[in-house]
Amino acid sequence: MEKNSGNNNKLVPQVSSKRATSYDVARLAGVSQSAVSRCFKTGASVSVKTREKVRKAADELGYQPNAIARGLITRRSNIVAVVITEFTTLNYPEMTSRLNEHLAKHDIHILLFTVGPQSDMTVVLDQIWQYQVDGIIASAPFSEAEIQRCAKRGIPLVFYNRICNDSAVSTVGCDHAEGVKILIDRLVRDGAKRFVVLSGPDDSAVARERLRGATEQIELHRLSMSVLGGDYTYESGVRLTQQVIDGSSLPDAFVCANDVMAIACIDTLRGADLAVPEDVKVVGFDGITVGQWHAYQLTTIEQPLDRMIEATVSMLLERIEDITLPAEKRLFAGKYIDGASA
Amino acid sequence: MEKNSGNNNKLVPQVSSKRATSYDVARLAGVSQSAVSRCFKTGASVSVKTREKVRKAADELGYQPNAIARGLITRRSNIVAVVITEFTTLNYPEMTSRLNEHLAKHDIHILLFTVGPQSDMTVVLDQIWQYQVDGIIASAPFSEAEIQRCAKRGIPLVFYNRICNDSAVSTVGCDHAEGVKILIDRLVRDGAKRFVVLSGPDDSAVARERLRGATEQIELHRLSMSVLGGDYTYESGVRLTQQVIDGSSLPDAFVCANDVMAIACIDTLRGADLAVPEDVKVVGFDGITVGQWHAYQLTTIEQPLDRMIEATVSMLLERIEDITLPAEKRLFAGKYIDGASA
DNA sequence: CACTCGAATGAATTCGAAGTCATTTGGTTG
DNA sequence: CAACCAAATGACTTCGAATTCATTCGAGTG
Numbered sequence: 001m002e003k004n005s006g007n008n009n010k011l012v013p014q015v016s017s018k019r020a021t022s023y024d025v026a027r028l029a030g031v032s033q034s035a036v037s038r039c040f041k042t043g044a045s046v047s048v049k050t051r052e053k054v055r056k057a058a059d060e061l062g063y064q065p066n067a068i069a070r071g072l073i074t075r076r077s078n079i080v081a082v083v084i085t086e087f088t089t090l091n092y093p094e095m096t097s098r099l100n101e102h103l104a105k106h107d108i109h110i111l112l113f114t115v116g117p118q119s120d121m122t123v124v125l126d127q128i129w130q131y132q133v134d135g136i137i138a139s140a141p142f143s144e145a146e147i148q149r150c151a152k153r154g155i156p157l158v159f160y161n162r163i164c165n166d167s168a169v170s171t172v173g174c175d176h177a178e179g180v181k182i183l184i185d186r187l188v189r190d191g192a193k194r195f196v197v198l199s200g201p202d203d204s205a206v207a208r209e210r211l212r213g214a215t216e217q218i219e220l221h222r223l224s225m226s227v228l229g230g231d232y233t234y235e236s237g238v239r240l241t242q243q244v245i246d247g248s249s250l251p252d253a254f255v256c257a258n259d260v261m262a263i264a265c266i267d268t269l270r271g272a273d274l275a276v277p278e279d280v281k282v283v284g285f286d287g288i289t290v291g292q293w294h295a296y297q298l299t300t301i302e303q304p305l306d307r308m309i310e311a312t313v314s315m316l317l318e319r320i321e322d323i324t325l326p327a328e329k330r331l332f333a334g335k336y337i338d339g340a341s342a
Numbered sequence: 343m344e345k346n347s348g349n350n351n352k353l354v355p356q357v358s359s360k361r362a363t364s365y366d367v368a369r370l371a372g373v374s375q376s377a378v379s380r381c382f383k384t385g386a387s388v389s390v391k392t393r394e395k396v397r398k399a400a401d402e403l404g405y406q407p408n409a410i411a412r413g414l415i416t417r418r419s420n421i422v423a424v425v426i427t428e429f430t431t432l433n434y435p436e437m438t439s440r441l442n443e444h445l446a447k448h449d450i451h452i453l454l455f456t457v458g459p460q461s462d463m464t465v466v467l468d469q470i471w472q473y474q475v476d477g478i479i480a481s482a483p484f485s486e487a488e489i490q491r492c493a494k495r496g497i498p499l500v501f502y503n504r505i506c507n508d509s510a511v512s513t514v515g516c517d518h519a520e521g522v523k524i525l526i527d528r529l530v531r532d533g534a535k536r537f538v539v540l541s542g543p544d545d546s547a548v549a550r551e552r553l554r555g556a557t558e559q560i561e562l563h564r565l566s567m568s569v570l571g572g573d574y575t576y577e578s579g580v581r582l583t584q585q586v587i588d589g590s591s592l593p594d595a596f597v598c599a600n601d602v603m604a605i606a607c608i609d610t611l612r613g614a615d616l617a618v619p620e621d622v623k624v625v626g627f628d629g630i631t632v633g634q635w636h637a638y639q640l641t642t643i644e645q646p647l648d649r650m651i652e653a654t655v656s657m658l659l660e661r662i663e664d665i666t667l668p669a670e671k672r673l674f675a676g677k678y679i680d681g682a683s684a
Numbered sequence: 685c686a687c688t689c690g691a692a693t694g695a696a697t698t699c700g701a702a703g704t705c706a707t708t709t710g711g712t713t714g
Numbered sequence: 715c716a717a718c719c720a721a722a723t724g725a726c727t728t729c730g731a732a733t734t735c736a737t738t739c740g741a742g743t744g
Contacts, residue, residue, distance in 0.1 A: 019471070019495065021700055032724040037702055045722055067472040068413045069700035072729045077410060079453070086443060093435035100454045101428060104461070109473070111421070112442045112452040119446070129361070130409040131451070153361065234635060267636035293576060294609035295637045363730055374694040379732055387692055411730035414699045 020061035029057035040065050071132065079111050080316065081133040083124060083140045086116040091288070092139050095160065095309065099137060102313040108134070115140050125149060135316045138162065141203075156319035160312050161303075163205040168327045170319065172312045176206055176285070177213030179301035179334035183255065183283045184217040186299075187342060192252035192281060195225035198240050198265060200232050200257035207232070207257050210285060214255050226251075230261055237264025245272045250280055253342065259284035259291040259300055266296055266341060281342035287335070299342035301334035308332055362403035371399035382407050413474060421453050422658065423470045425480040428458040433630070434481050437502065437651065441479060444655040450476070457482050467491060477658045480504065498661035502654050503645075505547035512661065512669045514654045518548055518627070519555030521643035521676035525597065525625045526559040528641075529684060534594035534623060537567035540582050540607060542574050542599035549574070549599050552627060556597050568593075572603055579606025587614045592622055595684065601626035601633040601642055608638055608683060623684035629677070641684035643676035650674055 022036040029036070031050055038044035039054040046054075057063075071077040080103060084092035100110045111131055113124050125146060128136065135156040142159075147169050150157045159171040187195070197214050200207025211227065218225045228243065230236035237260065244250065245268070254269075256262035262284030266276050276282050277299075284291060287302025311330050319325050364378040371378070373392055380386035381396040388396075399405075413419040422445060426434035442452045453473055455466050467488060470478065477498040484501075489511050492499045501513040529537075539556050542549025553569065560567045570585065572578035579602065586592065587610070598604035604626030608618050618624050619641075626633060629644025653672050661667050 022702095023700080033701075034703085034724055034726095035722090037700095038723090041702080045720095047722060050722080064468055064471040065702095066414075066474060066700055068410055068419060068474050069729090070702070071410045072408075072414060072700080072731095073702045075729080084439065086439070093439040095435075096438070096454065097426065097428070097435040097456055100456050101458070104456065107469075109469070110454040112438065112454055114439055114442050114446065116443070126406055127449075127451070129406040132408060132410050234631070238636075263635065263637075271636055289576075290632055293605065294580075294613055295605075364732095365730080375731075376694055376696095376733085377692090379730095380693090383732080387690095389692060392692080407732095408730055411699090412732070414701095414730080415732045417699080 019066075020058075020063040022063070022065070024061055025054060025057045025063045028061065029053040037065075075132070077132045077134055078108050079131060079133045080108055081113055081128045081131070081136045082110050083113045083115060083128075083136065083138040085140045086114050091286075095139065095305070098305070098309050099313060102309060106317060108317075121146055128155075129153065135320045137312055137316060154323055156316055156323060158312055158316045158319070160308070161206065163209055170315055170327045171329045172308050172315065173329075173331055174301075174303040174308065174334050175331045176209040176334075177216070179285060179336075180210050180213030180255065181217040182334075182336055183285075183299070183301060183342075184214060184221070186336070187253045187255075187281060187283065188221050188223065190281070190342070193223050194249075194251040194253075195223065196244055196251040196254050197225055197227045198237060198254060198256045198261050199227050199229050200261075202229065204232070210257055225255075230257060232258050232260060234260050234264040237261035238268050241265045241268035242272075245269070245274070250274070253281040253283065256282065256284045259286040259288045259298055262298055262300065262341070263291065263296055266298075277340065277342050283342050285334075287337055291339070292337075297340035298337070299339035300337050302337050303334050304332050361408075362400075362405040364405070364407070366403055367396060367399045367405045370403065371395040379407075417474070419474045419476055420450050421473060421475045422450055423455055423473070423475040423478045424452050425455045425457060425466065425470075425478060425482045427482045428456050437481065437647070440647070440651050441655060444651060448659060450659075463488055470497075471495065477662045479654060479658060496665050498658055498665060500654055500658045500661070502650070503548065505551055510669045512657055513671045514650050514657065515671075515673055516645040516650065516676050517673045518551040518676075519558070521627060521678075522552050522555030522597065523559040524676075524678055525627075525641070525643060525684075526556060526563070528678070529595045529597075529623060529625065530563050530565065532623070532684070535565050536591075536593040536595075537565065538586055538593040538596050539567055539569045540579060540596060540598045540603050541569050541571050542603075544571065546574070552599055567597075572599060574600050574602060576602050576606040579603035580610050583607045583610035584614075587611070587616070592616070595623040595625065598624065598626045601628040601630045601640055604640055604642065604683070605633065605638055608640075619682065619684050625684050627676075629679055633681070634679075639682035640679070641681035642679050644679050645676055646674050 022033050026033045026036045031054060035046065035050055036054050038046045039051050082096050082099060084096060096112065103110060111133060113128065115121055115124050136150060137158050137160055139160045139162060144167055147167055157169060159169060161173050162171060163173065164171055195218055197211060199211045228240040230240050241264065254265050256265055262282050265282050269276055269280055274280055284298050284300040287300055291298035291300055315328060364375050368375045368378045373396060377388065377392055378396050380388045381393050424438050424441060426438060438454065445452060453475060455470065457463055457466050478492060479500050479502055481502045481504060486509055489509055499511060501511060503515050504513060505515060506513055537560055539553060541553045570582040572582050583606065596607050598607055604624050607624050611618055611622055616622055626640050626642040629642055633640035633642055657670060
C-alpha cells in the first residue's frame with residue numbers, strides 16, 4: 001500500500017486519503033463495483049437495500065463518481081465549450097455566466113475558451129477536441145472551414161449573436177437591422193432629417209448589419225446621412241463625435257453602433273454645450289444597464305438577452321441529443337426603449 | 343466560394359469518422375501506441391524519424407490526444423474550477439475571462455461554476471470533485487468546513503477578492519481599508535468635515551472592510567459621519583442619496599461602497615441641482631471604466647486587477663505543483679484616481 | 685570486430701466507471 | 715410444490731492514453 005515510499009524522497013504530498021473509487025465503496029458496502037455504478041445511474045435496476053448500503057458507504061468515504069472516467073466510457077463529457085473573444089467590452093463574459101446558470105440545470109458545465117488577436121482559432125479548436133466536449137457555443141469569428149471541422153467531428157455548434165448568413169449553421173441573434181430601422185423611424189417622425197451614423201468596426205458582422213439597417217431606412221425616407229467608422233469603444237465615440245462637432249454643420253441625430261458609443265457621443269456633445277435631445281438626438285443599441293442611468297437615459301434598442309440565452313442553450317441541448325437536427329437560425333426582435341436622448 | 347452547394351438542402355451530418363485514437367495513428371504510422379503517446383509528450387525519448395512519421399499520420403487523421411483519457415491516467419485534468427456568484431454587478435464574469443487568458447498560457451482551462459442564493463455550495467463542490475479539477479479559484483462565500491473539504495481532498499484553493507482573515511487559506515485581494523483611508527485623507531485635506539458613508543451589504547466582507555477604513559480614518563481626524571446601508575447597486579445608491587437630500591442637512595462628502603453607488607449618488611445629487619464637487623464631494627471605490635467617462639470622472643481607488651489576476655494565477659499554479667506550500671495572503675494597494683468628483 | 689552504454693522501442697498494465705451478459709434471487713402463478 | 719419470469723447482481727470487458735519494464739538498436743570505443 002505504501003507505494004510512494006521509494007519514488008521520490010523530496011516532496012511527498014502526503015494527501016492522506018487518495019480519493020475513493022467505486023471499488024472502495026463496493027468493498028465497504030459489501031457489493032460489486034457494478035452495483036455501485038448502477039446506484040449512481042437513474043433508472044438502473046437496483047434493490048432498495050443495495051442502494052441504501054451503497055449510499056451509506058459512499059457518504060462515509062466522501063465518494064463522488066469520477067466524471068473523467070465516466071466520460072471516457074460513455075463518450076459524454078457533460079462539458080460544453082464556450083468560445084468568446086477577449087474583447088470584454090462586448091459583455092461576453094456576462095453572457096458566459098448567464099449561459100452557465102442555464103446549463104447547470106442540466107448538469108452540464110462550461111469550459112471556457114477565449115480567442116484573442118494572437119491566438120489562432122485553429123489552436124483553440126484543437127484544444128476543444130482534446131476535451132471531448134459535447135457541444136460548442138461560440139461568440140467569436142469562425143471561418144467556414146472551422147465550422148465544417150465541427151460538423152465533421154459531429155460536434156453541435158451554436159453561434160450567439162454572430163451573423164453567418166452564408167453558412168448552414170445554427171445561430172441565435174437579435175435583429176439588428178430591424179432594430180435600427182425602428183429607431184430611424186422614430187427619429188424621422190420627430191423631425192430628424194440629417195443623420196450621422198457612428199458605425200462599429202468593419203470586421204464586425206453585427207456592426208455591418210446595424211449599418212445596413214440605418215442606410216436602408218434613411219434611404220427609404222430619402223434623407224441624408226454620413227457614416228463615420230468607430231470600433232464600439234467609448235474612446236472612438238468621443239473622437240468621432242468631436243470630429244462632427246468640429247465640422248461645418250451638426251446633424252439632427254446621431255445613430256450609434258452601440259450604447260457605449262452613444263454614451264460617449266452624449267458626453268462629448270454636452271462637453272461642447274450642446275443639449276441632448278434638444279440640439280441633437282442620440283440613439284444607441286444594446287440596452288446596457290449604464291444606458292438607463294439618470295445621466296443618460298438612452299433611447300435605444302434592448303436586446304432580449306434572457307430569451308437569446310435560453311434559445312442558445314435549448315438549441316444546443318437539442319442538437320446534443322440528436323446531431324441530425326437541421327441547422328436553425330433564431331432571430332429575436334429588440335425592444336424599443338423610449339429614453340430621453342431622442 | 344459556393345462550396346456548400348451540394349449537401350445544403352438535406353444537411354446530412356456525415357459523422358462517419360469516429361475520432362481517431364492513438365492506436366489508429368500508430369497503425370498508420372507503423373509504430374506502437376506507446377510511440378505515439380511519447381510523441382505528444384515533451385522531453386520523451388523518441389527518434390526524429392519516428393516523431394516525423396507520427397506527426398504525419400496524426401495530421402492525416404486529424405488526431406488530437408483525448409484529454410479525458412489522459413486525465414484518467416495522469417491524474418491531472420489541466421482544468422481549474424472557477425467559482426463565482428451569480429451577482430453579475432461585481433464584474434466577476436470579466437475577471438473569469440481575464441483569468442482564462444492567463445491560465446491558457448499554461449494550457450490550463452477553466453470550468454465555470456456559479457453559485458446563486460438557491461444553489462447550495464455543497465452541491466457545487468460535489469460537482470467540482472467529479473471533474474477532478476487541479477485547483478479552484480473562488481470568488482464566492484465558502485464556509486470554513488468547505489475550505490477544509492478542499493484541503494482534505496488535496497485540491498489547492500485560492501480566493502480572489504475575498505477576505506478570510508480567520509482561515510489559513512490563500513487569498514489575493516485589494517487593501518480596501520487602506521484605500522478608503524487615502525480617500526478620506528484627501529477629502530479632509532480639502533476641507534470636508536461631515537461625511538456620509540453609503541455602505542455595501544452587511545454580508546459582504548469587502549463592504550465591511552471598506553466601512554472599517556472609513557470609520558477608523560474619520561475617527562482619527564475626530565470628524566463626524568453617518569452610515570447608510572446599501573447593496574452595491576445603482577438603485578440603492580439613488581435611494582440612499584435621496585434620503586440624505588431629503589434630510590435636514592447635507593454632508594460635505596459622500597464616501598461610497600463602490601463606484602456604481604458613487605455614480606448613482608452623483609446622478610441623484612445633480613438631479614437635485616447640487617453641483618459635484620462644489621456643493622458636495624463624492625468618492626467611490628473600484629476604478630470601473632464607466633467611472634472615468636466624461637459625465638462622472640469619479641475620484642476613486644482603482645483596484646490593480648491585472649496584478650491581482652496574475653497573482654491569483656501564479657499562486658494557484660505554484661500550489662498545483664506543490665500542494666504542501668503554505669497558504670499565503672497577498673494584498674495589493676489600490677491606486678488613487680484623482681477625478682473631478684472630489 | 686567485439687563490446688559498452690545509452691537511446692529508442694513495443695508489449696503489457698493501469699487509471700475509474702459503465703456497459704454486457706450470464707447467473708442468481710425472489711416473487712407469483714397454476 | 716414445481717414452474718416461471720422479471721428483477722437484481724457480479725465477473726468481465728471496454729473506453730484511450732500514459733507509464734513501466736524488458737528488449738532492441740545504434741553509435742562510439744579499444
